[in-house]
Amino acid sequence: MKDLAARHGDDAIITTDQLRQLAYNEKMAELGKISAGLVHELNGPLTVIISASQIILREEGVPEAVQEMISRIGSEAHRLSQLTKGLLNFSSHDETISDVDLNLTIDFILNFVKFEAARRAVIVLKKLDHTLPTVRLDGNLLKQILMNIIMNALQAMEESGGKLLVETTHAETDAVRFIISDNGPGIPIETIDHIFNRYFTTKKQGEGTGLGLFVTKRLVESMGGNIEVTSRMGGGTTFTVTLPIEK
Numbered sequence: 588m589k590d591l592a593a594r595h596g597d598d599a600i601i602t603t604d605q606l607r608q609l610a611y612n613e614k615m616a617e618l619g620k621i622s623a624g625l626v627h628e629l630n631g632p633l634t635v636i637i638s639a640s641q642i643i644l645r646e647e648g649v650p651e652a653v654q655e656m657i658s659r660i661g662s663e664a665h666r667l668s669q670l671t672k673g674l675l676n677f678s679s680h681d682e683t684i685s686d687v688d689l690n691l692t693i694d695f696i697l698n699f700v701k702f703e704a705a706r707r708a709v710i711v712l713k714k715l716d717h718t719l720p721t722v723r724l725d726g727n728l729l730k731q732i733l734m735n736i737i738m739n740a741l742q743a744m745e746e747s748g749g750k751l752l753v754e755t756t757h758a759e760t761d762a763v764r765f766i767i768s769d770n771g772p773g774i775p776i777e778t779i780d781h782i783f784n785r786y787f788t789t790k791k792q793g794e795g796t797g798l799g800l801f802v803t804k805r806l807v808e809s810m811g812g813n814i815e816v817t818s819r820m821g822g823g824t825t826f827t828v829t830l831p832i833e834k
């Protein structure tokens with residue numbers, strides 16, 4: 588691309604690299620909307636598959652092997668249908684404050700990124716405290732926080748075939764906490780102070796925007812919570828997020 592200074596807004600001049608990044612972000616945003624439409628379209632056929640398999644299973648004289656196959660088709664279609672419903676709900680822009688179960692939200696996101704973990708051969712472990720109270724907040728924003736932190740961890744473990752541990756616990760007074768640890772390469776001391784800065788990224792052009800943790804930290808703070816990071820070169824990284832039960 589020619590190195591022209593594109594005009595952004597009234598007079599802000601942006602570089603070709605920034606223009607490429609903005610174009611990419613815009614493309615992904617549009618693709619996201621189109622995908623949401625496509626996913627919505629999947630619901631119809633999935634419902635047909637689920638009910639058809641139930642009807643077949645109620646028939647008499649269906650050989651056992653066929654029954655087994657149909658029942659697998661039905662349960663896979665059901666799984667997909669749950670995933671698409673969850674995806675549509677997650678992609679919504681509307682604010683919906685409600686009593687949110689942190690453990691269920693973690694399960695949703697881990698299910699959502701399952702393929703991303705599997706293709707990097709990352710083992711995902713959970714240690715969830717099932718006595719946690721619900722937290723009153725926007726569940727979709729909590730999902731975004733979890734997704735940002737978990738995707739960063741998975742991206743950091745690109746080659747290592749690592750481990751991801753997600754824990755939940757009670758925090759001090761009226762707060763819950765989740766801890767996400769990876770055994771990736773860690774964050775060097777000279778960069779750890781910058782990771783929450785806007786546009787700070789160590790990833791290649793097109794792979795990182797440097798906005799994930801910037802947005803994450805501000806979302807956590809808008810919920811009245813806080814986020815901390817500890818990391819050791821070669822020793823992995825841990826993000827700890829504490830959220831008040833009621834803001």
Ligand SMILES: Nc1ncnc2c1ncn2[C@@H]1O[C@H](COP(=O)(O)OP(=O)(O)O)[C@@H](O)[C@H]1O
Nearest residue numbers: 739740743782788789795796797798799800824
């Ligand atoms: N779990 C992690 N392990 C190693 N580095 C990390 C981890 N999480 C975040 N980082 C570092 O923080 C930077 C900023 O992250 P983020 O704000 O999400 O932007 P991006 O993912 O687009 O680079 C990353 O580029 C990476 O250098």
Ligand SMILES: [Mg+2]
Nearest residue numbers: 735739799800
């Ligand atoms: Mg990121």
